[in-house]
Amino acid sequence: MSGQVRSRLSRDDWTAAALRALATGGLAAVAIEPLAASLGATKGSGYWHFANRAALVSATLERWEHDNTAAVIAQLDSGAPPQDRLEDLFRRVLRYTHTHSVELALLASAADPMVAPALQRVTDRRLDYLAGLFDQLGFDAAAARHRAVLAYTSYLGHAQLARVAPGSVSSATDREAYLRSVLTALTRH
Numbered sequence: 001m002s003g004q005v006r007s008r009l010s011r012d013d014w015t016a017a018a019l020r021a022l023a024t025g026g027l028a029a030v031a032i033e034p035l036a037a038s039l040g041a042t043k044g045s046g047y048w049h050f051a052n053r054a055a056l057v058s059a060t061l062e063r064w065e066h067d068n069t070a071a072v073i074a075q076l077d078s079g080a081p082p083q084d085r086l087e088d089l090f091r092r093v094l095r096y097t098h099t100h101s102v103e104l105a106l107l108a109s110a111a112d113p114m115v116a117p118a119l120q121r122v123t124d125r126r127l128d129y130l131a132g133l134f135d136q137l138g139f140d141a142a143a144a145r146h147r148a149v150l151a152y153t154s155y156l157g158h159a160q161l162a163r164v165a166p167g168s169v170s171s172a173t174d175r176e177a178y179l180r181s182v183l184t185a186l187t188r189h
Helices: 011-025 032-039 043-049 053-076 082-095 098-108 115-136 141-164 175-187
Strands: none
Touching: 011 032, 011 043, 011 053, 011 098, 032 043, 032 053, 043 053, 053 082, 053 098, 053 115, 082 115, 082 141, 082 175, 098 115, 098 141, 115 141, 141 175
C-alpha cells in the first residue's frame, strides 16, 4: 500500500470537472466515465454522487446557473447606484472570457430537454435583473425591457465573437473605451 492517501472527490469536484468538460467538448463531454478519467477517479466515485449521467448534467446546470447568474447578481446588489452595477456587470463579462465557453456550449445545446429549462430560467433572471437596473435609471417598463434585451444580446454577441474571432473583440488596452461606448448607448435617454 502506498503512503499516499487519496482524498475523496466531492460532488463539487465532479461538477467543476463537468463544467470544464462542457466548455471544451460541449454537452456530450459531460459523462461520468470520461470525467472519472480526467479526475483520476473511478466511475464508482461518480456514481456515488450521481445516479446517472442525467443527474450529473442536472447538477452541473444547477451549478452553472448559481455561479454565473445568482451569485453574480448577489455580488452586484451591493447597494451601489444602478449605473455602477451595470458598469460592474459589463466589466465582468468583458473580462471573464473563460465563462463564455460554457455559455456558448449550452446555447449550442439549447434544444436539449435538460438544457432548455435551465437556459430559459437564466435568460429570464438575467433579463429581469437588467430591466430592473434600467428601470432604476429612469426608463419606463417597455424601454427598460428593450434595453435589457439589447444589453444581453450585446453580451452574447461579444461572447460569440470572442470565441470565433478573438482578435475582433476589444483588447485590454481599448476595453475601457469599448465599455464606455456600450454603456453610453444603453443608458442614453
